[in-house]
Amino acid sequence: MAYEYTLIDTPQALSSLLSKLYELERTRPALFIDLEGYDLCRHGRIALITIHASPLAMTYLVDVTTLGEASFTTEGENLPGKTLKSLLEDKEIPKVLFDCRNDSDALYNLYKVDMGGVIDLQLMELATRKRRQRAYVK
Structure with a gap:
């Protein structure tokens, strides 16, 4: 089974992606996300954000190294104020x-x-473990 993916490395591509993601149903999880980077923490760098949108059967690779701050400030097409930052923060x-x-x-x-x-x-996963298996979980 081949998986489709798209590299998002321009503000235009990111704007188009955001428009698609904001249209997805919100009643169940549709976005599966992972970050890659160098020493990924407050002292490191984010290189790539992988977003799998299951209803679209597509994985998007947001190139944070190339886009920089624009990764989080670019607005969706016809969606003022709707950015990757606002999508990630939306409860x-x-x-x-x-x-x-x-x-x-x-x-x-x-x-x-x-x-x-x-x-x-x-x-x-940790919450579903039996009591003894959770001995080291605090």
């Missing part, structure tokens, strides 16, 4: 991540993005 748009601690730390400290609507799969 009404469910987003699935796995162990988002470093991702969230980097986003907040490097770009002032305060993640909202996050479903952390690692926390869900």
Whole structure:
């Protein structure tokens, strides 16, 4: 099975992507997100944000290295004020991540993005463990 992906490395491509993402249904998780970077934390750099939009059967690779601050300030087509930053912060748009601690730390400290609507799969997995298996979870 081939997976489709698109590199987002221009403000125009990002604007078009945001228009698609803001149209997605919000009743169940549709966005699956991961960040890649160098020493991914408040002292590192974000290089790439991978966004899989399951209803579109498409994965988008947002090139933060190329776009820089524009990754978070570019507005969607005909969507004033709707940016990747506002999408990531929106508590009404469910987003699935796995162990988002470093991702969230980097986003907040490097770009002032305060993640909202996050479903952390690692926390869900830990919560389903039997009591003895959770001995080291605090």
